[in-house]
Amino acid sequence: MSETETATLGGGCFWCTEAAFEEVPGVRDVTSGYAGGHTEDPTYREVCSGETGHAEVIQVEYDPDELSYADILKVFFTVHDPTQLNRQGPDVGSQYRSIILTHNEEQARVAREYVEGLEDEDVYDDEIVTEIEPLETFHRAEEKHQNYYEKNPGDAYCTFHADPKIEKVRKQFAAAGE
Numbered sequence: 191m192s193e194t195e196t197a198t199l200g201g202g203c204f205w206c207t208e209a210a211f212e213e214v215p216g217v218r219d220v221t222s223g224y225a226g227g228h229t230e231d232p233t234y235r236e237v238c239s240g241e242t243g244h245a246e247v248i249q250v251e252y253d254p255d256e257l258s259y260a261d262i263l264k265v266f267f268t269v270h271d272p273t274q275l276n277r278q279g280p281d282v283g284s285q286y287r288s289i290i291l292t293h294n295e296e297q298a299r300v301a302r303e304y305v306e307g308l309e310d311e312d313v314y315d316d317e318i319v320t321e322i323e324p325l326e327t328f329h330r331a332e333e334k335h336q337n338y339y340e341k342n343p344g345d346a347y348c349t350f351h352a353d354p355k356i357e358k359v360r361k362q363f364a365a366a367g368e
Contacts (some may be wrong), residue, residue, distance in 0.1 A: 192255045194218050194326050197262045198225055200245035201270030202278025205348060208248050209339035210269045210355040214363050216256030220336070221249045222331040225291050226323060232287055234302065236330055240283040240312070259297055263304045265363060269355045272308075273316035279351060288318075291325035295299040297324060 192235040201207050204222040224237050227244030237244045250262060269362045272288045285346055301322045309318060330336075339348050339356075 195254045197250045199266050200247035200289040202286045203281050204246040204248050205338040206352040206355050209352045210359045211250050213359045216253045219251040222335045224329045237285050245289050246285050252302045259300050272318045272320040273314050275319045288320040292323045
């Protein structure tokens with residue numbers, strides 16, 4: 191097995207984005223957490239207050255022999271609306287912002303070029319508000335938030351918000367891995 195690479199992304203509730211990325215062939219692991227803020231070791235409750243500056247994010251560990259970083263970004267921009275400032279669907283606040291936290295200059299370059307390409311192609315009716323910043327610190331979310339969808343498949347929030355994202359990923363990306 192080849193060495194993996196990591197991408198850190200925030201596109202709304204991490205329960206939904208984690209569940210969607212778990213479906214992508216080549217993804218080895220997805221971890222929910224918090225990043226982009228100023229509080230040391232934030233808790234879920236603190237992040238939800240909107241006062242820590244953190245976003246709910248996921249870290250995606252993937253096999254670069256099967257997926258490129260651009261492929262990861264393609265999935266990311268498929269499963270959330272990058273034109274909504276500080277919100278995704280019913281979730282409102284800076285903790286739900288669209289953000290790409292890069293691990294190195296190459297990821298930053300690819301992310302900027304990817305967003306520019308989407309804007310050049312007028313993929314969205316509104317302006318893309320996704321932030322692109324270097325990752326400083328990733329804080330793993332509490333255990334009850336890891337694999338939340340898998341542990342709580344009947345949860346109403348997951349049924350209403352995660353299921354459509356999962357189905358979209360299965361239709362658009364699962365066939366590529368077969």
